[in-house]
Amino acid sequence: MRILVTGAAGFIGRMVVGALAARDTLVLNGQERCISAILACDMAEAPLADLAASHRRVHALPGALSDPAILARITEDSPELVIHLAAVVSGQAEADFDLGMAVNLQSTIDLINACRGMARPPVFVFSSSVAVFSCAANDTISEDTLPAPRSSYGTQKLMGELLVRDATRKGFILGRSLRFPTISVRPGAPNKAASSFASGIIREPLAGQEAPLPVGRDLRLHLASPAKALEYTLAACGLDQNALGETTTITLPGITVTVGEMLETLRRVAGDRVADRVRPAPDATIAAIVNSWPGEIITPRARALGFTPDAAFTNLVQDHMTAMGLSQS
Structure with a gap:
């Protein structure tokens, strides 16, 4: 099978691409599949070139998801798995509303539309966040609490979740949205996330x-380690769509x-x-x-899913x- 990873030059993206490239098979929608190629997409060209040079099955796709040529290439390649990690972080999305909307929301719309042109609906893993929630005084909630974000980032991620759910209902994709905890300890330099x-x-x-x-x-x-974030991502790929039912969003434990x-x-x-x-x-x-x-966040459903x-x-x-x-x- 062919796999597309967006945001592949980011911290989690590089981990995911590296982990996929190091293995020959992956469980996808309940069935073990052989990995033939990994398409790594990001606007940062140098890290993509390094990934492609380090792993024979990784192919660099530099450019923005707003670029019609990039979207056409994705549709032509017809990956059976799409891992959509490309995003603007919370603090940056709050400071630059237009940028957040373009990257966090419009790119998700464009990518789903690209999937609509494929012969078969791909498994589509969307990276969301517990920032979709809000509560008084840093309280305890459950995974069933209705989202009510108080940031542009959380709002954009929630809209992405709803799009993934509806596109799954329509048969365009086999979607699963993951509400990640705050990841700690991230290596590298500080970023513009509020949780940095x-x-x-x-x-x-x-x-x-x-x-x-x-x-x-x-x-x-509510925290998770980088290793746990990788584990969660790969586990989500393997879930049988029937196990999710109509609820395609999973609030992950931390x-x-x-x-x-x-x-x-x-x-x-x-x-x-x-x-x-x-x-x-x-x-x-x-x-x-x-x-x-x-x-x-109390997460019994996510735990029941493994x-x-x-x-x-x-x-x-x-x-x-x-x-x-x-x-x-």
Whole structure:
């Protein structure tokens, strides 16, 4: 089978492409299939070229999903699996409404329309977010809570979920939308996501740098590790469509931890010198966004479908340190 990954040059995208390229088969819609080719699409050309050079079955498709030529190539290739990760992150979508709408919503519409021209409906995995939810005072909710986003990013992701559901109903795709927890600890540089601090307050101190803390220590976060995000993505590809029924959106499990507990874990694992590099830097804009996100989400349906969270936040810190070649105190 042929696979399309959009946003392939991003952090999760590179992980997904690399994991797919390293295996010969993947369970798709309940059946094990052989992987013949992976089409990696992104606007960043250099990372795509590196992926293609590193993996013989990976083919670079540089360009925007707004480009008719790119969409025509996708329809012509007719992938049996589409993993749609391309997105503008939360803080950037809030600051630039037009950009967020173009990338987070219009590209999803365009990609679904490209799928409509294929001979068979592909399995379509859409990357959504728990930012579709809002609640008072960082409360606990369940996966059945009605979404009510308080950010442009969350609103755009919710509209994408609804499009995936309706396109599945119409028989254009076999859709499944994944509401990812906040991912921590992400490697690399900080990005413009409102939740970027959830990785920064661990990653930067471990790298010998100071890290600003824009929120209070009592804020709770619903988290998953990068490895768990990859696991969730590949598991979603394998789900039999009949197991989803009409509810094509899955709110993924996460671990619940306060910012204070995250910092205490860093201190315990890496020592005082590292933990003391985190400094308070209140940011009202970021706080307003993340304080409206649920601190805990109860997810029995996702667990019944086979999705399980990380064991503990300590593991997330230790995994990042191992990946970076760092020793524990």
